[in-house]
Amino acid sequence: MKNEIELYFDGISNNESLARVTVAAFVAHLNPTLEELADIKTAVSEAVTNSIIHGYENYHGYGKYTGSIPAYLPVHTGKVRLYCLLEKDVLHIEVSDKGRGIENIDKAMEPLYTTRPELERSGMGFAFMEAFMDDLEVESTPGQGTTVRMKKKMTAGSWFDGEE
Amino acid sequence: MEEFHVIDNCLMVRLPEEIDHHRAGYIAEQADCYIAQNAVEHVVFDFEDTKFMDSSGIGIIAGRYKQISCLGGKVYAIHVNRQIGRMLHMSGISSLVDIR
Ligand SMILES: Nc1ncnc2c1ncn2[C@@H]1O[C@H](COP(=O)(O)OP(=O)(O)O)[C@@H](O)[C@H]1O
Numbered sequence: 311m312k313n314e315i316e317l318y319f320d321g322i323s324n325n326e327s328l329a330r331v332t333v334a335a336f337v338a339h340l341n342p343t344l345e346e347l348a349d350i351k352t353a354v355s356e357a358v359t360n361s362i363i364h365g366y367e368n369y370h371g372y373g374k375y376t377g378s379i380p381a382y383l384p385v386h387t388g389k390v391r392l393y394c395l396l397e398k399d400v401l402h403i404e405v406s407d408k409g410r411g412i413e414n415i416d417k418a419m420e421p422l423y424t425t426r427p428e429l430e431r432s433g434m435g436f437a438f439m440e441a442f443m444d445d446l447e448v449e450s451t452p453g454q455g456t457t458v459r460m461k462k463k464m465t466a467g468s469w470f471d472g473e474e
Numbered sequence: 475m476e477e478f479h480v481i482d483n484c485l486m487v488r489l490p491e492e493i494d495h496h497r498a499g500y501i502a503e504q505a506d507c508y509i510a511q512n513a514v515e516h517v518v519f520d521f522e523d524t525k526f527m528d529s530s531g532i533g534i535i536a537g538r539y540k541q542i543s544c545l546g547g548k549v550y551a552i553h554v555n556r557q558i559g560r561m562l563h564m565s566g567i568s569s570l571v572d573i574r
């Protein structure tokens with residue numbers, strides 16, 4: 311059994327919930343546990359938020375600086391791509407942007423490391439993706455963009471075994 | 475929806491169902507207004523309604539902790555579920571905040 315989806319959306323904070331709800335809906339028929347769902351939603355939210363704030367530097371969420379720049383007005387335009395593949399019992403997720411990219415990926419992935427402390431970013435994004443998914447790969451070229459690939463084995467039952 | 479109540483010298487922040495970066499700025503901004511206007515000493519974050527959180531939630535708590543701890547204030551997190559508790563521990567914020 312194989313199923314895949316691909317979604318492109320504007321890199322603005324309004325779409326963070328759209329992305330994680332989409333992935334949750336994509337795996338809903340597997341009856342994932344609440345914990346599995348929370349893990350996946352958090353990981354997706356981290357990757358997508360990174361593309362929006364760091365990749366495209368659209369860091370105005372709802373309410374912040376409402377007087378000057380509303381959240382839906384991007385400072386930089388650009389799309390985030392969300393790709394999901396369910397192959398047997400493994401969920402593959404790819405989040406990519408064509409934003410500014412990462413100079414030093416090893417450094418960026420260190421827990422608590424952030425280049426945006428003034429936005430109250432905690433530097434825990436990659437650490438959570440790593441902890442909540444089974445596998446995490448980051449590919450990035452400065453000036454060209456970033457792709458994050460994650461995998462998670464779903465524990466759900468017999469649904470996969472039917473064909474083959 | 476998030477709610478803010480000042481009781482004596484405590485700010486109670488009832489957090490929304492979903493805490494992400496989109497909402498975090500607003501919550502932090504509102505909390506700071508209450509802290510500044512009401513001579514708040516301690517802050518209580520109530521996760522009772524919260525079903526989803528990402529690392530933006532850590533930023534909200536850490537930011538308020540920085541502000542009030544230098545004046546001797548304390549930060550509490552209550553009704554923390556397993557998933558959110560895991561994130562608070564992984565980030566190390568659990569050593570600064572009283573978690574119930
Ligand atoms: N898509 C991206 N584009 C550019 N830089 C990124 C991207 N994702 C992550 N980064 C960089 O990696 C750092 C660490 O990311 P993360 O662990 O999610 O922490 P945080 O988002 O809280 O800063 C960010 O501060 C940023 O400098």
Ligand SMILES: [Mg+2]
Nearest residue numbers: 356360435436
């Ligand atoms: Mg992040």
